[in-house]
Amino acid sequence: MIFIVLAPLALAAVAFALGSQRRRPLVLLAGGLAHLSGVVALFRSPPAPTLGGWLEFDPLARIVLGTTSVLFMVCAVYAQGYLARRSERDNRVFVGGLLVLLSAMTVVALSQHLGLLWVAIELTTLSTAPLIYFERTAPALEAAWKYLLVCSLGIAFALLGTFFVALAGGGPGGPRSLLLADLVRAGSALSPGWVRAGFVFLLVGYGTKMGLAPLHSWKPDAYGEAPGLLGALLSGGVTSVAFVAVARVVQVCGAAGESAFARAALVGMGLASMALASAFIVGQRDFKRMLAYSSVEHMGVLAFGLGVGGAAASGAMFHAVNNSLTKGVLFLAAGNIHRSYGSKRVEDVRGAARRLPVSGPLFLVGFLAITGSPPFGPFFSEFSILFGAVHAGRFVVAGLFLLFLAIIFVAMGAIVLRVVQGDPSGCPEVPRHGDTWLTAAPPLLLMAVVLALGLFLPRPLKALFDAAAARVGS
Amino acid sequence: MNRWTDSLFILVVIIDFFLLAASRLRAMIRAAAAQGALLSLLALVLAWGEAQVGHTIALAAGALVVKGALIPWLLYWAIHEASIRREVEPIVGFVPSLVLGALGVGAAFALSSYLPLPTGAVHAYLVPTALSTVWTGLLLIVTRRKAVTQVIGFLVLENGVFVFGLLLSDFMPAMVEAGVLLDLFAAVFVMGIVMFDINREFSSMDTEKLSSLKD
Numbered sequence: 001m002i003f004i005v006l007a008p009l010a011l012a013a014v015a016f017a018l019g020s021q022r023r024r025p026l027v028l029l030a031g032g033l034a035h036l037s038g039v040v041a042l043f044r045s046p047p048a049p050t051l052g053g054w055l056e057f058d059p060l061a062r063i064v065l066g067t068t069s070v071l072f073m074v075c076a077v078y079a080q081g082y083l084a085r086r087s088e089r090d091n092r093v094f095v096g097g098l099l100v101l102l103s104a105m106t107v108v109a110l111s112q113h114l115g116l117l118w119v120a121i122e123l124t125t126l127s128t129a130p131l132i133y134f135e136r137t138a139p140a141l142e143a144a145w146k147y148l149l150v151c152s153l154g155i156a157f158a159l160l161g162t163f164f165v166a167l168a169g170g171g172p173g174g175p176r177s178l179l180l181a182d183l184v185r186a187g188s189a190l191s192p193g194w195v196r197a198g199f200v201f202l203l204v205g206y207g208t209k210m211g212l213a214p215l216h217s218w219k220p221d222a223y224g225e226a227p228g229l230l231g232a233l234l235s236g237g238v239t240s241v242a243f244v245a246v247a248r249v250v251q252v253c254g255a256a257g258e259s260a261f262a263r264a265a266l267v268g269m270g271l272a273s274m275a276l277a278s279a280f281i282v283g284q285r286d287f288k289r290m291l292a293y294s295s296v297e298h299m300g301v302l303a304f305g306l307g308v309g310g311a312a313a314s315g316a317m318f319h320a321v322n323n324s325l326t327k328g329v330l331f332l333a334a335g336n337i338h339r340s341y342g343s344k345r346v347e348d349v350r351g352a353a354r355r356l357p358v359s360g361p362l363f364l365v366g367f368l369a370i371t372g373s374p375p376f377g378p379f380f381s382e383f384s385i386l387f388g389a390v391h392a393g394r395f396v397v398a399g400l401f402l403l404f405l406a407i408i409f410v411a412m413g414a415i416v417l418r419v420v421q422g423d424p425s426g427c428p429e430v431p432r433h434g435d436t437w438l439t440a441a442p443p444l445l446l447m448a449v450v451l452a453l454g455l456f457l458p459r460p461l462k463a464l465f466d467a468a469a470a471r472v473g474s
Numbered sequence: 475m476n477r478w479t480d481s482l483f484i485l486v487v488i489i490d491f492f493l494l495a496a497s498r499l500r501a502m503i504r505a506a507a508a509q510g511a512l513l514s515l516l517a518l519v520l521a522w523g524e525a526q527v528g529h530t531i532a533l534a535a536g537a538l539v540v541k542g543a544l545i546p547w548l549l550y551w552a553i554h555e556a557s558i559r560r561e562v563e564p565i566v567g568f569v570p571s572l573v574l575g576a577l578g579v580g581a582a583f584a585l586s587s588y589l590p591l592p593t594g595a596v597h598a599y600l601v602p603t604a605l606s607t608v609w610t611g612l613l614l615i616v617t618r619r620k621a622v623t624q625v626i627g628f629l630v631l632e633n634g635v636f637v638f639g640l641l642l643s644d645f646m647p648a649m650v651e652a653g654v655l656l657d658l659f660a661a662v663f664v665m666g667i668v669m670f671d672i673n674r675e676f677s678s679m680d681t682e683k684l685s686s687l688k689d
Contacts, residue, residue, distance in 0.1 A: 142687055145621070152628060153615065160608065160635050166642050171592030191592040221687045280689055289689070 001047055001055050004038035004065075005106050007031070012099035016092060024095045025083045031099045032069075032076035035106070039069040053179055055110040059468035063317055064244050065109040067324045068237045070449070072102055074442040075229050078332055081438025082229055085339065093130050100127040101233065108241040114162050114178040114252075117245055121158065121209060124238050125151040132226045143221035150218040151208060158205025158245075164198030165252060167191070180248060184255040195256040202249045203265060209242035210299045212269045213276040220280075223292035224344070228335015231288065235295040235331060236324035243302050243320055247472045250306060254473035266307030267397060273300025274404035282411040287337070288344045290415055291330055294370060297408055298323045304401060305385040306472065312388025313469035318457075319381035322369075325450050326378060329366040332443040333359045337419065342430045346415055351424030358440035360420050362447055367416040369450050371409040377453035479519050483599035486512055486637065487579060490610040493630060494571045497562050499622060503549045506626050509607075509633055510541025520596060520640055533643060537636065545629060553622060566617040578609035596641055607634030 011031040018024050042057055043066070049056040057065075079098075083091050104127060107120035125148070133144040162178065168191040169175040175182035175189070183190065208215040223231045246266075253262040277297035284290040302323070305316025336359035337352050338344045353360035369376035372383075382405065389398035489509045496502045514537035521530035564571065582605035591601070611631025615624050 139687055146687075149615070149624060149628075153612075153631070156608075156628070156631050156635055160638060163635070163638050163642060168592060170642065174592065193589045194592065197589065220689065224687065284689070 001042065001050050001057060001110060004035050004042070004069075005055075005103055005110075007034040007038065008099045008103040008106070012096045012103070015096040015099060018092075021087065021091060022084075024091055025080050028076045028079050028095050028098060031102060032073040035102060036069045036073045039065055049112070053181060054113045054116055055107075056112045057110065058112070059464050059471055060244055060247060060317070061109045062464060063321060063468055064240050065106060067321045068102075068105055068109065068240065071236045071324055071328050071446070072098075072233065074328060074446055075232055075332070078439060078442040079229055081436055082227065082335070084438075085433065086227075089134065089136070094134055097127045097131045098230075098233070101238070105237050105241045109244055112180045114165060114180070114183075114248070117248065118155070118159055118162050121206065121242065121245060122155050124241065125155060125209070128230065128234065128238065131230050132222050134227055134230070135225065137225075139221075140225040143218075143225035147218040147222045150215075154205045154208025154215065156205075157201045157208075161198045161201030161203075161205055161249075164194050164201060165190075165249075168194035168198060168256070180251060183252045187255045188257050190252075190256040192256060192258055195253060195258050196261060199249060199253050199258065199262050199265070203246065203262075203269070206242050206245040206249070207269065207303075210239050210246065210303075211273075211296050212299050212303055213273040213296060216273070216276070216296045216299075219296060220289045220292040223295065223331075224286055224289040228288075228331045228333075228338060231291065231335070232328045232331035235291070235327040239295065239299055240320050240324050243299070243306075246303070247306060247468075251472045259473065263307040263309060266303045268307075270300040270302070270304030270307055271397065271400055271404070273297060273303065274401070274408075278404045278407040278411065281408055281415075284411075284415060285346050286344050287346060287349070287415060287419055288331075288334055290412060291327070291334060294330075294408070294412065295327060297404070298327075298370070300404075301382065301385065301401075304397075305388070308385070308389045308392060308394065308397070310388050310392060310469075312385045312392070313472060314465045315381050315384030315388055317465040317468045318462075319378065319385065322377035322381050322450060322453060325446050325453075326366055326370045326376070329362060329443045329446045329450065330370060332439075332446075333363040333366060336435065336439055336443075337363060340430060340433045342428050346418055348428055349419045350422040350427055351420075353420045355424040355429075356435050356440075358435045358444060362440075362443050364416055364420045365447060366443075367412055369447070369454075371412060372405060375451070375454045377450045377457075380454055380457070479516075479597060480599065482512060482516050482519060483597070483603045486516070486603050486633075487606055490579075490607055490630070491572060491575055493614060493626070494575045494610060495568050497568065499553060499562060499620075500550075502562060502623065502626050503546050503553075506629050506633075507542050507546035509630065510546070511538055513541060513633060513636055514538035516637070517640055517643070520600075521643065530643065541629070541633065541636075549622060549625065562623055563619040564617055565619055571613060571617055574613055575606075575610055578613070579606040582606040582609065591641070593641065600637065600641060604634050604638035607631070607637060610634070 008031045011027050011034070015024055015027040018027065043062065046057055101124055104120045104123035108117060108124065111117040111120060129144050129148040132147055133140050166178055169177065169183055169186055171191060173189050175186040177183070204215065211219040223235060226234065250262050253259055273296050277293040277300065280293045281290055284293065302316050302320055305312040305319060336356055337349060340356055341349045343349060352363060369378055372379045386398055386401060389401060486509060489505050492505050493502055496505060514534040517530060517534040517537060579602070582602040585605065586601035608631050611627045611634060614627030614630060618624065618627065
């Protein structure tokens with residue numbers, strides 16, 4: 001476990017030290033490979049908790065770490081093509097930052113200690129903020145500043161929330177520890193008022209990082225201005241590990257007997273996120289910002305599933321995987337379209353399917369998948385969340401869930417069809433930025449995985465989702 | 475001893491009000507630095523006579539160096555380097571900010587009497603001071619226009635969190651505390667770097683200009 005944390009860090013140092021602009025992306029590839037092989041090794045022989053129980057390869061970590069590692073590997077391959085095209089930009093910070101991000105995400109997924117979790121989440125913010133400014137334009141700078149300020153605020157609140165939880169267990173007979181296992185074992189010995197206050201602050205803090213409404217304000221700007229590659233890792237990786245952080249906090253709340261309060265807050269925030277996303281996707285003029293609102297929506301879906309609990313929580317775990325991989329497809333394809341047209345405005349882009357024979361159709365298929373069309377994975381995960389809600393007798397919230405999904409399907413469909421269909425002549429074009437193997441094959445591969453997850457869900461994987469949901473206790 | 479501790483807490487809250495009313499950038503930075511220095515003193519005074527003396531001294535020294543000297547110096551340097559105008563530009567006026575700040579202090583006292591500490595009271599003023607300092611930081615971030623003032627606001631907010639953390643210093647692992655100081659430093663540092671680029675790009679550090687991205 002230590003290996004997959006330290007290997008990317010060491011390679012990040014190599015990337016910072018390396019002088020060659022052309023060879024540096026290869027370090028990224030090495031980092032992705034090392035991490036993926038490390039994770040595969042962990043799956044083959046699951047290790048015991050290390051560092052005094054601070055790091056554990058538990059079900060939730062398996063789900064998110066496996067997904068993140070695959071996504072990073074795919075992005076690393078894509079980066080070879082992407083960075084070769086952008087050779088005029090210095091990529092030292094970009095490559096180094098991505099590797100630090102990989103290490104930080106790994107720590108978040110594995111961490112069983114709320115303090116360590118917090119430090120690692122902070123590191124994900126610090127390592128990505130400079131990368132949003134990769135384009136060196138005024139809007140990119142604005143996006144980076146907003147991202148840094150909003151997320152730092154969220155993280156400060158999360159620290160306060162962590163202190164509250166520590167205090168809740170600080171009384172006589174309390175665990176006096178921030179290890180999840182100790183906190184859960186202490187259960188009702190935790191002071192309920194402080195656990196509740198801690199939950200509120202932690203939800204605000206990590207909810208900011210996930211991008212739940214109304215704390216999502218950094219998201220459209222950051223995703224709109226960042227390179228597609230970074231968008232894929234932010235919406236597929238960083239938000240997923242923030243979801244892990246929220247799930248860990250819910251686990252503590254459940255043990256302290258505050259789960260009804262925590263779940264109601266999650267369902268409320270989840271529905272609010274979906275409502276807000278559906279309001280802002282309608283009439284969106286920028287297809288990358290549209291994807292950002294779609295990310296707000298899907299974080300809402302995850303919070304909703306976790307809040308409803310039972311079968312829906314298991315569905316939320318499945319959905320976390322589907323959302324990460326499908327967002328990877330969409331952002332990489334959108335990045336290719338953006339590069340080829342030199343614009344991300346819906347008015348300027350038509351006929352992407354003709355000009356980009358792989359990325360254009362992929363954008364369409366990715367849209368169908370993310371909005372929950374069968375036979376892709378997200379259909380089944382969203383369906384099991386809905387089923388869980390109906391089964392629990394919560395017809396009103398289930399109805400709202402379905403309504404928002406329907407609105408978003410129609411609104412996103414209108415935009416995506418405009419971009420993909422039609423005749424590209426007359427649209428702006430950047431020469432020599434068509435599809436190549438390195439930029440088109442990675443999202444295609446991810447799409448195939450999402451399709452496979454829909455067609456056939458292996459039984460061990462289903463068991464893993466159930467185990468993770470049971471661990472969270474909802 | 476106890477009277478001293480009382481007055482330290484009260485000073486921290488007074489500095490909160492001073493920051494809300496300050497109209498000059500340099501005065502604000504100096505006040506934030508003074509608050510940081512007070513915090514390191516607080517850490518020492520509160521842990522007087524307790525077991526982990528070495529640990530507390532390290533924490534206090536860290537707070538003094540980072541909050542009291544290093545970051546204020548960085549901010550001064552940033553103002554000088556980017557030749558920023560010296561006035562604070564409030565979105566919400568000084569008097570309304572003060573009123574809001576006072577409301578926050580009242581709410582903090584009400585909340586802390588409503589939620590008793592499970593550890594037994596370290597000091598009656600600790601929780602309200604922490605919460606009202608957090609509130610002041612938040613107000614400064616939201617109601618002041620310049621990037622530098624937002625960084626100061628963030629610093630004040632982190633000061634509040636630090637005060638709260640003093641409650642836990644006897645059983646929280648040292649690593650987490652070191653992480654707090656390091657992360658604070660790193661956050662402000664990165665903010666500083668970005669600020670210079672804001673300056674180069676727009677020739678002013680007014681975050682109002684950073685508002686072209688909206689729906």
